[in-house]
Amino acid sequence: MIPASDIDPFCTEFFDDPYPAHAVLRDAGPVVYLSRYDIHAVARYDDVRAMLMDWDSYTSARGVGLSDFAREKPWRLPSLLLETDPPLHDRTRKLMDKVLSPAAIRGLRDAFATAADTLIDTLLARGTFDAVPDLAEAYPLTVFPDAVGMPPENRRFLLPYGNMVFNSFGPRNSYFETAVADAEPVLAWVRAQTRRDALSASGFGAAIHAAADDGTVSEAEAEVLVRSLLTAGVDTTVNGLCAAVYCLARFPAAFQRLRADPSLARAAFEEAVRLESPVQTFFRTTTRAVSIGGETVPEGTKVLMLLGAANRDPRRWDRPDDYDIARRNAGHVGFGTGIHGCVGAVLARLEGEVVLNALVRKAAGLEIAGEPKRRYNNTLRGMASLPVRIVAA
Numbered sequence: 001m002i003p004a005s006d007i008d009p010f011c012t013e014f015f016d017d018p019y020p021a022h023a024v025l026r027d028a029g030p031v032v033y034l035s036r037y038d039i040h041a042v043a044r045y046d047d048v049r050a051m052l053m054d055w056d057s058y059t060s061a062r063g064v065g066l067s068d069f070a071r072e073k074p075w076r077l078p079s080l081l082l083e084t085d086p087p088l089h090d091r092t093r094k095l096m097d098k099v100l101s102p103a104a105i106r107g108l109r110d111a112f113a114t115a116a117d118t119l120i121d122t123l124l125a126r127g128t129f130d131a132v133p134d135l136a137e138a139y140p141l142t143v144f145p146d147a148v149g150m151p152p153e154n155r156r157f158l159l160p161y162g163n164m165v166f167n168s169f170g171p172r173n174s175y176f177e178t179a180v181a182d183a184e185p186v187l188a189w190v191r192a193q194t195r196r197d198a199l200s201a202s203g204f205g206a207a208i209h210a211a212a213d214d215g216t217v218s219e220a221e222a223e224v225l226v227r228s229l230l231t232a233g234v235d236t237t238v239n240g241l242c243a244a245v246y247c248l249a250r251f252p253a254a255f256q257r258l259r260a261d262p263s264l265a266r267a268a269f270e271e272a273v274r275l276e277s278p279v280q281t282f283f284r285t286t287t288r289a290v291s292i293g294g295e296t297v298p299e300g301t302k303v304l305m306l307l308g309a310a311n312r313d314p315r316r317w318d319r320p321d322d323y324d325i326a327r328r329n330a331g332h333v334g335f336g337t338g339i340h341g342c343v344g345a346v347l348a349r350l351e352g353e354v355v356l357n358a359l360v361r362k363a364a365g366l367e368i369a370g371e372p373k374r375r376y377n378n379t380l381r382g383m384a385s386l387p388v389r390i391v392a393a
Contacts, residue, residue, distance in 0.1 A: 002040070002295045004033040009041070009281065009304065010170045015376045018280070019321075022309035030293025031303075037066065037171065039283075039302040040292075043309035045316035045333070047292055051284055051305055053338040058284035058303065060340055061085045065169030065283055065379075068302060075168055080221060081228050081343055089339060092225060095216055096343050099207045105346050108147055112350055115143050116358040124362055124392045128369050131386040136242035139355055144233050144347065148226070149203025150193055157189045162235035163377060169282065170378025179377075190230060194223040204229060232344030236335065237351050239278030239382035240269065244356055247272045247323045249368045249388055254325050259360045259393075268325040269352030273334035275323050277308035280381045282336070307333045308381065363390040 005028060007021050008014060014021055025032050025043040032041050042048050051058045063069040064082050078084070080092045119139055123129050141155050160179070164186065167179040192198055196219075199205035205226050212222040248255045248268070258268050286301045297303065311332050312320040331337075335345040342348075359366070370387030 002031055002033050002297075003028045004035050006035050008036050009034070009306070010037075010173055010175075010378050012376060015374060015381070018308060018381075019312065022306060022312065025306065026309055026313055026315075029295070031295050031297060034304065037302075039066070039304055040297055041304040041306060042292060043306040043313070045310040045313040048305045048307060048310035048333055049331075049337060051303065052333060052336055052340070055085050055089075055339055057287055057290050059085055059287050060089075060284060062285040063283065064340075066171055066302060067168075068285060068300075070285075070300075076165065077224065077227075079228050079231070080224050081232075082340060086339070092217065092221070093339065093343070095208065095211050096225065096229070099204050100343065100346050102346075104204075105350055108143075108350065109354070111146075112143050113354040113358070115139065116351075116354040117362075120355070120358040120362050124390060127391075128387065128389045131245045131388045132242055132375075132383050135245065135355070136238050136383075136386075139241065140234055140237040140351060143351065144237070147204055147347070148229065148233070149200035149205040151198065154189055157186050158230060158234045159238070161186050161190050162231055162238075163380075165231050166235060166279075166377055166379040168378075173378070175376055175378055190227060191223075193230065194226040196222070199226070229344070232342055233347050234344075235380060235382075236278060236342055236344050237348040239276075239380055240273050240334075240348050240352055241355060242383050242386060243276035243278055243381075244269050244272035244352060245359075245366070245388060246368075246372070246383070246386060247275060248356075248359075249366045249386075251323045252365070252367075254323055255360065255366055258325060258356065259364075262357045262360050264325050265357040265360070266349060266353040267327075267329070268356050269349065270329050270332070270334075271323060271325050271327055272352075273348075274311045274317075274327075274329045274332035275321075276381060277311045277334050278381055279334065279336070279342070279379060280308040281306055281379055307336070359390075362393055364393040365391045 030047050034041050060083050145155050164179045167176045196209040208225050209222045211217050212219045284303050288299045290297050314320050335342040367389050369389040373385040375382045375384040
């Protein structure tokens, strides 16, 4: 029998400290019925990963949020990457993997590293700063739109846009209503940025539109894919960078170990993504009656995958609540996995690596200098403010 729970994974108390509830849900069983929303949830690593890998049984095409696209009209245009399944998904994902190829990412490294050095030098001169607007937001909003080929004006619109999209994956609660209250100017700006004539002749946006010329995608699909890139390329990085700074400030031994070996910067970023899980949840919908841990879940059931709970599951991880930059953390689901894994992860990883590398090369210490404040979102775990102090090496 599937256990039931009245835990609300979309309320302020849960967002403030989700870990006790994660443990309750993991210990309750492989699948739990959440009575508040008439949905099921999985919180154990093995079950979350199995769902992510089985797109045929757990479809994304009916929406990766609480809303079921088979039963209600989507509030927003569905993503051609996150919310499609093969064969359509194969065509669009193949294009995006080509645009964001290893060679393309390598081509960005020097410019991204230079921008990271410049930013860290500026912050070192100040000594004390807010790591959210001054680092975690400032850095991606500098380098990522340049890589896409966007103009410099109004780039900060990318932040409320991402907040809006990720809130829409949850219920229509106060967080969602607040996020969409002033949606129209943001949506109009984003729509304008996806058009070919708004983008430079070089960059990821132009490469996506070039695929419309050879018939790989339509012009309309190219605009939707640019929009998907704008969603995937900012929020995961902003919250991932914030998580990394937060972890390094709370674990001074890890900061000093990274100082001693800056080549661990990529691993330090990955471990922060595992521990803090900037993307906490996503949904799937069952395409048939499925068995989860020996329990039958009917066709057409919305199932919430608690990625953050999976990433701290003691069944999978030794000392799951520790920040260990030498941990073998391959397999964490902070960026998802399988065919719907985050398309922006390659950019997030590059940005995280070069920023942390610059930080530990130039700073002797890092500490929290004020009360951190959470930013509440139905899907994302991040901060609105993180005052920190750094000392030059």
